[in-house]
Amino acid sequence: MNAYKEKKSAKKSLLQRLQELEFALVELQLYLDTHPGDQRAVMQFNQLSRKMKQVMYMYESKYGPLLQYGHSLSPYKWVWPYTPWPWEIHY
Amino acid sequence: MWIYEKKLQIPVRVNKPNPKLAKFLIEQYGGADGELSAALRYLNQRYSMPNKRAKALLTDIGTEEMAHLEVIATLVYKLVKDATPEQMKEAGLGEYYADHDKALFYVNAAGNPWTATYIQAKGDPIADLAEDIAAEEKARATYQWLINLSDDPDVNEALKFLREREVVHSQRFREALYLVEEDYKKYKYEREEGELWETKDMFTSTEGITPEDFLR
Numbered sequence: 595m596n597a598y599k600e601k602k603s604a605k606k607s608l609l610q611r612l613q614e615l616e617f618a619l620v621e622l623q624l625y626l627d628t629h630p631g632d633q634r635a636v637m638q639f640n641q642l643s644r645k646m647k648q649v650m651y652m653y654e655s656k657y658g659p660l661l662q663y664g665h666s667l668s669p670y671k672w673v674w675p676y677t678p679w680p681w682e683i684h685y
Numbered sequence: 686m687w688i689y690e691k692k693l694q695i696p697v698r699v700n701k702p703n704p705k706l707a708k709f710l711i712e713q714y715g716g717a718d719g720e721l722s723a724a725l726r727y728l729n730q731r732y733s734m735p736n737k738r739a740k741a742l743l744t745d746i747g748t749e750e751m752a753h754l755e756v757i758a759t760l761v762y763k764l765v766k767d768a769t770p771e772q773m774k775e776a777g778l779g780e781y782y783a784d785h786d787k788a789l790f791y792v793n794a795a796g797n798p799w800t801a802t803y804i805q806a807k808g809d810p811i812a813d814l815a816e817d818i819a820a821e822e823k824a825r826a827t828y829q830w831l832i833n834l835s836d837d838p839d840v841n842e843a844l845k846f847l848r849e850r851e852v853v854h855s856q857r858f859r860e861a862l863y864l865v866e867e868d869y870k871k872y873k874y875e876r877e878e879g880e881l882w883e884t885k886d887m888f889t890s891t892e893g894i895t896p897e898d899f900l901r
Contacts (some may be wrong), residue, residue, distance in 0.1 A: 658899035661688070663744055669901045675741035676894040677692070681732055 605684070608653050615646040687748075694752040695853070697844050698839040698844060699763035705777035708762035709834050711846075714757045715791030715799040715842040716822040724750035726820065731814045736868055739814065739861040746782070748855050755849055757787050760840060814862040821855035 622639045629635065650660065658677035659666035668674065714718040727747030734740045765773065765787050773782040779795060791799035807813050828848035835841050 654898065655901045658901075661750060667901060669898060671894060671898050673894055673899050675737040676891050677730075677899055679740060 612649050694700045697759045697843050702768040703766045704773050704778050705762045707761045712794040716793035717803040718827050720750050720754040722803045730806050733808050736865050742861050810865045821851045825851035
């Protein structure tokens with residue numbers, strides 16, 4: 595594998611890790627909405643939430659901001675328009 | 686993907702029921718130039734918008750329109766919440782009440798349901814951005830007519846904020862239209878000067894931004 599391909603697959607696997615964590619959190623959110631008294635599920639939710647924030651920080655510091663309106667810090671320059679849009683990348 | 690934030694963009698104060706005003710305000714919920722039309726129009730046009738800055742703008746303004754939709758819904762909900770069926774009828778909302786009780790629904794002030802024919806995606810960036818500028822101006826005018834009709838100073842505070850946002854959106858879309866026109870001019874110049882090797886270069890410029898700039 596050449597260096598370019600290696601870089602690309604590192605980005606892809608970090609993105610996939612983030613998608614997995616966020617999906618688990620979506621599932622837990624829906625479950626907890628109808629089972630608000632499940633303490634173990636809340637603990638798992640908080641544990642995954644912390645993990646997700648770490649992975650998101652790692653991803654953003656390398657590949658640019660993911661969230662709008664100040665929920666992600668921006669580098670200078672303002673790269674938000676220039677990082678690839680979700681419907682443009684090859685998964 | 687999207688994330689919901691459980692708060693309004695601005696505080697919304699409504700002190701007394703006013704179904705007559707609610708009937709007018711619902712124009713901006715499910716009307717042609719309302720917030721639903723705006724959000725769906727921009728968030729749908731962005732996929733085929735070639736200019737990167739215009740694409741970001743459609744995403745970010747489209748998302749703000751979702752927040753405005755929630756502000757309008759909150760105003761309408763609070764204005765009808767404590768109204769009696771008799772008051773609803775007097776306000777011209779008898780037919781609405783018969784179908785929906787106090788539930789929110791996507792209709793305009795005259796009771797017509799929202800339709801996708803209110804919006805367009807032409808695939809041509811100049812046509813789409815020109816529509817977006819017109820939509821913002823129409824929404825600004827609608828907010829002005831609503832302020833003229835309203836007798837509630839607290840509701841007017843929210844309406845004035847929303848009117849101002851339409852002005853800002855219109856100005857940003859005008860800048861995006863200028864950027865797209867510049868793209869075309871540059872393309873025409875480079876083609877005439879024989880500097881353009883591939884036609885796809887027209888909109889694919891990263892404007893000097895490199896992956897190193899993504900680092901925080």
